[in-house]
Amino acid sequence: MTKITLDKKMVEYAVYGGAVLGGGGGGWIEEGLQIGNLAVEVGQPELYTVDELKDEDLLVTVSLVGAPAAKDKFLKPIHYSRALELLSQKIGRPIQGIITNENGAGTSVNGWFQAAVTGIPVIDIPCNGRAHPTGSMGSMNLSELSDYVSHQAAVGGKGANFMELSLTGSLDKVATMVRKASVEAGGLVAVARNPVTVAYAKANGAPGAIRQAIEVGEALLSHIGESAIDAVVRKLGGRVVTEGIVTDFTLETTGGFDVGTVIINDSYELTFWNEYMTIEKNGERFATFPDLIMTLDARTAEPIVSAAMAKGKQIAVIAVPKENLILSSTMRNEKLMKPVEDVLKKSILQYCF
Template sequence: MDDVKAAVKGGSVFASGGGGWVDHGLEIGSAAITIGKPKLATVDEIPDDAIIVTATAIGAPAGTTDWQMLGKDYIKAVQLLQETLGKKVYGLMTPQNGMSSTINGWLPAAALDMVVVDATGDIRAHPTGKMGSLGLASSLDYETIQVVVGGKPETGSYIELVVKGTPAKTSNILRTASDMSGGFIACARHPLPAKYIKENAAIGGISKALQLGYAIMEAEPNGPAAVIDTICKTTNGTILGTGRVLKKSVTYSGAFDIGTITVETEEHGELILHVMNEYMAVDTKAGQRLTTFPDVITTISVETGAPVSVGHIVEGMEIAVFSINKKYLPLSASVKDPTVYPEVEKALGINLIDYAFDKVK
């Protein structure tokens, strides 16, 4: 259970304002260790030809919609993918860390006798499936299988869907299915040989979240300031500014939460945090860019020292805006793929790609 708590606490920092919910992470993690014994495996322990599948959830994590996703939905999604593939799946990985997404694969892995792979499609949480698709977003040669399961049967929104095709087209279909099911849905996708994972994933993504989570747990008795200091020291992260939330302007659209959060800080005056499910960039009021995806960008409560998701941000709250520069993070092929950026840039109306690829200083 300590591993579950550490994964949720560390994952909450890498969640970057999204990545699910703490309660959901603790619930799914508890179910995983109750139903079996999840086994975390390094990529070196896994044969090159073993099949690895990404287990995740798709939707808008701000909690503004009437969604339902149960533990059995995660399991059913993996089962349907394995049946469609016609081969035994060896292990499960998550496309990202997060408040609950660090634990995405633990329950189906424990239930179906698979390993949890210590690798992530992206070390931090991100809005689109393409950003966690291990560099396959624009591939026309790879036919993927993607499965979603979830929704409320009593309202008629429960969906089971299996699709085959290119990652780009099938990802868009899954986003629509998530919206139709209530805004958040369990998913299994992208069966790939372990050799590909070893070459394209953010290696060690789960153990990094666990390490950070244990450091946070050790610091918690010393108060919120000690926790924030520990987060910074453990990750090589920095506090960009501390202050009061002036305005939250975030709306739900097509299974995304999109908008901005404005924070009045002592260090930089007003900071504008750009949100598409997660924090994607931070600008000063004058237009200076301070941090951009794939940097980790997180809001932390000054009162508790705990990360605060976009959904729980309220005007008047005192927060610290925290960032980890991408040079301190293991980066996957996903975030190095220029084709995953235009969709998010269009939704937010800002430039990401030039900053992400260091074309702007």
């Protein structure tokens, strides 16, 4: 089947499966369910495979940018559609499809509301099949095109923090400005950005990754407790690295990112930069971004994003090799991975490449 009319069951599967594939980032489950359910209430958003479109058709990425744990963040559905409207006005060309920047609890359903109110379909070729911290990681290697001009629109915040802006320039400069705007808006903005052709997305995106999220969500929600964790691990070809109590947890929101560590049973250390980046014990590395590392409640199997972690939680940590994920070309770009080392002060590249 190449077209799916999205419904409430698909919302639930995509949000929970996206939460797993988000690897600790990609927004909050509650907010994903809220915007996804609103989408199927106000319209009939459709999910197309990329084969439904012509190579020259234009796709636009929609995303959330900022720190999920920011206390003053404020987003409403109107912000999502307004960002798309601003970008459409800027580029002055018809948009044939909407794609999300990544899989995540909130981000796997990015674009569903916009599709519901505009009639433009969601295309199953996200910029990445897992969540990632930087805007460049979600830009399908456009950062490698020296002549690419980035168009981005961002909307969010309320009252004195309200931000609405449309930017044009080099990818890095515009992405940096949008990240700064998210801080000024209270922590989070809805973004529409970077028009590309279907042909370009096919070469650099992650076709089929939304279907993968839906299938993972179905595996998770069709089971209870430990058996649900086992079902997810089997589905993705991963493993449970450890299970135990969170004995220490640190989180700092800085520069529009959540950065911190999780310690389990005083021995295993998880690091995160929005998403979980490493898990190790006594210097032994078990998984490294873009491998998938994810935490779930050990008893209920509820996915726990990094920003919702707390001391005393009983969690299971799963890891899935990157080879088992549907990833974009950016996850093989060494230059884009280098900032992870700079932020975490840990070796990353030697484990990735």
